[in-house]
Amino acid sequence: MQKYNIVLIGAGNVATQLGLALKKSNHRILQVYSKHNPSAIELAKKLKSPFTTSLDEINPTADIYILSVKDDAIANVADHLRLKDKIVIHTSGSVDMESIKACSKNYGVFYPLQTFSKTKKAEFKKVPICLEANNKNTLKILETLAKSISNNIHKINSQQRINIHIAAVFACNFTNHFYAIADDILKSNKLSLDLIKPLIAETAEKIKDNAPLKMQTGPAIRGDKKTMEKHLKMITDKKYKQLYKLVSESIEGNN
């Protein structure tokens, strides 16, 4: 398998886990950049690579430059770079591919669809990687790179990618918020989230082989007004009450 020389621009959760996975697949991480000195040092140490905190010192000899900085910094960083025909990619779900076109003739997106943290090692093999490129040759190289770390590769355009991101916000970010609300309600009643962890696990498990719409349970889908009213009376937090009403209405609307 082709090995690439890579510069990692960014040192957050995605850059960390992606860097570790690429290194493990024997690509060479030539350099790590972060504007924050401690982050740059931390990741450079993990990857045994040199680092810089200045965009002017980016190593110009790599094959691929991975922009894994905050969404609203991507275009700015790309504007600072002049990398001619080197491949430059960003890793964001929401940023248009064209926003980095200033820095090179060959650019694209390499969006790993998973929730990462710096400390928990990611199992990259199953992580879906969404690829987009401004030309065929670049796409081919991105496919080679992606296949070296994952078995789950998809060609996705910018419009689809932002919709994937929206879907992920509902199914993951919002879902986690509801876990947090459940935790809060239980704690207020001197109970532990442990009580409903088997239920949370089973709810996520069930949709592996079934359409979620068909798996819907609970008072709203049954049209059980009496239970919903009882719940609304018990919920003291105004925001939770509002959420309970709106989500229940949305479920009833699907009925």
Added chain:
Amino acid sequence: MQKYNIVLIGAGNVATQLGLALKKSNHRILQVYSKHNPSAIELAKKLKSPFTTSLDEINPTADIYILSVKDDAIANVADHLRLKDKIVIHTSGSVDMESIKACSKNYGVFYPLQTFSKTKKAEFKKVPICLEANNKNTLKILETLAKSISNNIHKINSQQRINIHIAAVFACNFTNHFYAIADDILKSNKLSLDLIKPLIAETAEKIKDNAPLKMQTGPAIRGDKKTMEKHLKMITDKKYKQLYKLVSESIEGNN
């Protein structure tokens, strides 16, 4: 371990899985009742028990009577029964224990905290069972019964139980609805829910060992207004737009 003679009143998802688990632990299911003939026959067949569709024909010789009918039917069914000092329990998350007090001197609640279906066999050993009883002796018998099918037993009062149910509605019913919304958004863009299934699994997995509040990711917790505005522009469905706004605000409020 003590074996009990049991009458199952109801033949839905909970009655089915509970009946199967109790039979497996060598309790005797003396009789199954359902007002719907086909349901009664179906469950009676699975449990190899006699059945009836008339409350007047309930076998009076059992030790324990399990009311596993719809929430709004529980009190009515209990009013029809006169079982003196037999133990009578219901299995609902939302119905007050006292609503069945008319039918016996010894009554209680046996609430298995899981999402059940008739066809998918439940792993009862880990299912939390919430117990409540109107006297100590009844509670002791319910504990013996619960321990025979699960390792996860909790003494829970009616006030706590309804709050557990509310927490479960947020963490499971509402969560599943958000999976359904994600599925819908992806399908509208010719994409499959499979793409974000690893992300859904990881989101549920992460909170096994971490407080959900600390695991929150996504544009709302980052205060990333630009991405949220972009998402809101892309979401065409009015209800989804409303949900996106309200849940994001709720996440920002926690920040």
